[in-house]
Amino acid sequence: MPRALDLAVVLLLAVACSSGGPKREPVGSDKQPPPPRDAAIEASDAPGLRLPAGVTPLAYDVRLELDPDRDSFSGRVAIRVKLDAPARQIWLHADELAIGKARFVLGARSGDATVSAQTAHEMHAIGFPSPIIGEVTLELEYTGQVGEQVEGLFRQKFGGKWFLYSQAEATYARRIVPCFDEPKFKVPWRVTLVVPDGQVAVANAPVASERVVDKRRELTFATILGLPAHLFAVAVGPFAIVDLGVAGKQRVPVRALVAPNHTKRLVAARTWVPRLVDALEQYFDQPMPLAKLDLVAVPRFFGAMENPGLVTFEVTALVGNENDAGFLRRHIRFLAHELAHQWVGNAVTPAWWDDLWLAEAFATWLDDKLSSTLGALDDPALRTQLARAKALVADREPGAKPLRRALETNDDIEDAFDAISYEKGAAVIAMFEELIGAEKFRDVMRAYIKRPGSATAKDFLAQLERVDGKIANAFAGYLDRAGAPVIDMSLDCSGKPKVVATPRDGTSVPVCVRHPAGKACALATGPTTIGLAACPAWLVGNAEGRGYYHVQWKTGSTPVTQLSPAERLAHGEDRAAAIARGELGKSAALVEIDALLAMR
Structure with a gap:
């Protein structure tokens, strides 16, 4: 070799x-400040990076009016919220959204609410005339922008026509809808999209009902359970929809949404999605937790995004010639990573971004494992070492971060998507799998994944401790130590x-x-x-x-x-x-x- x-x-x-070595450029450094708002509370009352405790979202009902030909949109959301103690305000996230109307409903009582100015951490306080407690519904009407950067709602032109997409991870759901934008909040979402007649519109869940009103289509999607805000996704445009069959034990319908001239270049996806889903279901001994799976091609994208039911791909990772060995290897790696996320990251979600490795390291390790097992790598040993070398270089940088890291700003969250969370995490997992054996480690993973919801490193380590407490302690040492x-x-x-x-x-x-x-x-x-x-x-x-x-x-x-x-x-x-x-x-x-x- x-x-x-x-x-x-x-x-x-x-x-x-x-x-x-080379330094990474900071993510999100080109953000423009939001327009000023009237302050309803003192700035000193504002929380820091995290939302205050004692307030829990219970469900969202979102309605978005979207047109790919326009660079703005309007929305309406009703958020059912539980307050553990009396409060005169509820903090939530909203960034670059103009909230024009705010109301609250508390049993038979309702009224107008105030909206504070935006804080440095992209929050607003929804204020009430007097303290309230228990379950309350917030009703907000707002407008926002559709840009061309891959943040929030964005649009791109292909073949002379505009297509609209979303990217909510890590902190961009708040540019689409006012929400509790922390990954631990996994609650039901009901989504309605109003789009021009003739446009295709998709979201995380299947369509439940549809009607045409004044030359616009109104699509209401089935309620999706347990969705954190950063995995919310929609797409609207003149897509061609290609049926790719079904995948998995539950025969989940699989489709591709692509430009009309790309419909004949999806043979690889038709072949490999079922194979990869079968392998993952066998590994976890659990069916893929989806009602449908749409694969959406984006002309210019950073790679791929694992949104449940609506996975987005940079077009050349999804569409291509199945006889091109280079395309096929890249295609399978992307598919394996995003499909693995349906279990690690989506079904079981890191409670906070300091444990991002629970999603990205496990998905990277699994895509390495599956790609190698299924013969999708030209040289598995070399690919593994290149990934390890990338991690080691990042780990030698001045100020290198550990796998589990402290976060102080939203930019810190974006910066956590790096070679430490991905390649180092995958290398550490593979090393411990080698130590305890593949079957024992598989049993650890199956036990970990059985508890859907949000998780922390402690939840994974608790399963590893059942095999050997000293090994669990050694793994924990890798989480908090850089280098x-x-x-x-x-x-x-x-x-x-x-x-x-x-x-x-x-x-x-x-x-x-x-x-x-x-x-x-x-x-x-x-x-x-x-x-x-x-x-x-x-x-x-x-x-x-x-x-x-x-x-x-x-x-x-x-x-x-x-x-x-x-x-x-x-x-x-x-x-x-x-x-x-x-x-x-x-x-x-x-x-x-x-x-x-x-x-x-």
């Missing part, structure tokens, strides 16, 4: 000659042969070594002995490069001639990290490079 070798060499050269652990490793053949693996900084790390007679794994906590039957002719400190750690040999080393292609890449990362730590000089690094070049 010369590509793996070349990458390892480039890695060493790059780190030896550079002090740092990759360093393992000081030595081979001792003076008596009974053994490997001694010592994690630095008091960490606990799953370690797997490979030798001529096979492989041995252990959870290294402090100096840890891994016994060997005989003194090996050679020893690899990170078997197949599956561990998310760096090896630093104290006695002995691994001849590069005995390394598999994946292990060569991991070895290159180990030496690059040693250079960055100041433990390997540039002259010694050149020796390492010469040894790798000799393998060509």
Whole structure:
């Protein structure tokens, strides 16, 4: 595998000659401030990033009037809310929306409500004449903008015609509808769309009723249960609808919504959606939790978005030639990731964005696992190592964040969608799966996924603890620690042969070594002995490069001639990290490079 070798060499050269990697651009830095509003309360009363406790949304009834040819829209929402204690206001999210009318209904009592100015964290207070408690319904009428940036409601032109889409994750649902825009709030949504007659309109749920009034179509969709605001989705436009059959045990209908000239280029989706859904249902031992599945093509998009029942894809990830190997690999990876989200992220949703890895790391790990198992990767070992290398580079950046991170602003939330949450998280999960075994780890995942709703890291760790408490504690250590652990490793053949693996900084790390007679794994906590039957002719400190750690040999080393292609890449990362730590000089690094070049 010369590509793996070349990458390892480039890695060493790059780190030896550079002090740092590229910096990510902040997300959402081009936001325009909303128009000023009259303040109904003192600014000092405003909450911070999180909504105040004691107020819980119970259900939404949303009506949107949408026309892809217009750059604005109007909406109306009724939100049923429960207040645990008397309050004169309810805080909710709304950004770049002009709320023109606000009312409340409390039993037989109703009246006008006030709307505060928007806070720095994109909230408004809905105020009442006197304190209220119990269940109240907020009725809000508003208008908003349809832009061309992929935030909130946006539109794009294809073939001379406008198409309208939505992107609510992570903090853009509030640009579509005033709402409680935190992922822990999973409640029923009833959605009605009013669109020009002749336009196709879809939402998360199937259509329940439809009528035409004054040359406009009014579509009311079935109530969808347990939907957090960031997974709300709609699409309107002159789509062609292509029936792709059914998928899964419950025979969920699958359709593609594409431009009219793309209807013949969906053979791959017709083939692979059912295969991937079958594999996921078998893994989780649970049917796909959807009533329907629409795959919507977007001309210019960041990738794909897993909205339940309405998954959006950048068009070249969905539409293409099934005989093009490059397209097919990319297509399957995208499908696998977004379909995996229907269980991890959608059915079980992180309660707050500090545990984003519960959605993105698990979906990334599953799409790696499925793509490899189903033969969709040209070189699984190389792809795994490239993803691991991407994570390790991000983990060496100044100010690198842990998997579970503190969030202070909405931009922090957007920035959390990075190589740490995706690639590092997936690598850590794969490492622990390797330690405890695929079947045991599958049982952990099945138990975790059985409790639909919102979850935190503690919920997953509780299931892992049922297998082994020490392993659960080691996993927890990875969540709160930035950077990759360093393992000081030595081979001792003076008596009974053994490997001694010592994690630095008091960490606990799953370690797997490979030798001529096979492989041995252990959870290294402090100096840890891994016994060997005989003194090996050679020893690899990170078997197949599956561990998310760096090896630093104290006695002995691994001849590069005995390394598999994946292990060569991991070895290159180990030496690059040693250079960055100041433990390997540039002259010694050149020796390492010469040894790798000799393998060509």
